[in-house]
Amino acid sequence: MTDATLEHEGRAGDDAHAAARPRSWLVEGVGVLVGTLLVGYVASTVLVLALAPTSASSLLVQPLSYLGSLATGGLLLSLLLLVPTAWWVREAPARRRVGWYVLASLVPHAVVLLVQSGTRALAGDVQAAGWLAGASLVGLVAPVVEVALAAAVVVSCAERWRAGVPWRGTAVVRGVEVAGLGLGVLLVVALFFQFLDVNLSLYGDQPPPTAADGSRYVVTAVACLSLVLAGTVAAGVGRHIGVLGLGIVLLLVAAVAAVVLAVPGDRFEYEPPRQERPAYEPCYSGSGDCVGG
Numbered sequence: 001m002t003d004a005t006l007e008h009e010g011r012a013g014d015d016a017h018a019a020a021r022p023r024s025w026l027v028e029g030v031g032v033l034v035g036t037l038l039v040g041y042v043a044s045t046v047l048v049l050a051l052a053p054t055s056a057s058s059l060l061v062q063p064l065s066y067l068g069s070l071a072t073g074g075l076l077l078s079l080l081l082l083v084p085t086a087w088w089v090r091e092a093p094a095r096r097r098v099g100w101y102v103l104a105s106l107v108p109h110a111v112v113l114l115v116q117s118g119t120r121a122l123a124g125d126v127q128a129a130g131w132l133a134g135a136s137l138v139g140l141v142a143p144v145v146e147v148a149l150a151a152a153v154v155v156s157c158a159e160r161w162r163a164g165v166p167w168r169g170t171a172v173v174r175g176v177e178v179a180g181l182g183l184g185v186l187l188v189v190a191l192f193f194q195f196l197d198v199n200l201s202l203y204g205d206q207p208p209p210t211a212a213d214g215s216r217y218v219v220t221a222v223a224c225l226s227l228v229l230a231g232t233v234a235a236g237v238g239r240h241i242g243v244l245g246l247g248i249v250l251l252l253v254a255a256v257a258a259v260v261l262a263v264p265g266d267r268f269e270y271e272p273p274r275q276e277r278p279a280y281e282p283c284y285s286g287s288g289d290c291v292g293g
Helices: 003-019 025-051 056-060 062-069 075-088 094-122 126-163 169-199 211-237 241-260
Strands: none
Touching: 025 075, 025 094, 025 126, 025 169, 075 094, 075 126, 094 126, 126 169, 169 211, 169 241, 211 241
């Protein structure tokens, strides 16, 4: 028996051992839960930094603020449903499991939104119900993106471990894709809220945007476009066609949002140069300076 035969049989034994690795739905569910909390904390910190000037002392209490926000709306219920969802879809393919995690995070938010808006509408405050529904729909983007990112990373790692696939440079490319596109989407949401903060006033007149508001917009827009571009390039390098298509769409959305939600609103408006008319010079008969003599 040659060395090549022994090496082939050893690899076959390793592959069989890797294929026999059980899929732990509990570990995956807890991983998605913890990953969602980590992504949510990073996202909330990024939004806080993007929406308002923040001191070092306020950043120290940011973890407590984030934990307090978990009790609002349907977020806490969404997190509690992630582990039971892992058991429910334990035999499903990887992509379908990610989709179920996203659905489990979306349904509680939608139910809470319908109940709150319906209660306001039945009470006769239709305008408040409309504002609440609009704000809640925008707010749905962040938790869904957070769960989708966490679930995609955790499920991908679980499948690679179960199949015995070695970690190579593709893991780094995937990380750049997830971080770039995910944070880019969150910064698009931040641009929307920055625009509302400057241009929307429920009581009285809204003061004009300040230079600090303009600088905040520039930093957020540049970071948003850079992150989405980095994620899209990483998808192209990794030849992930689906993610590449998604990245191109998000890049277009981010570019349109950066223009439409500009602060101040006339930042990209083009003003043609004003042409000054020459001063009128009187012409006296017989002076020789008149046109035509």
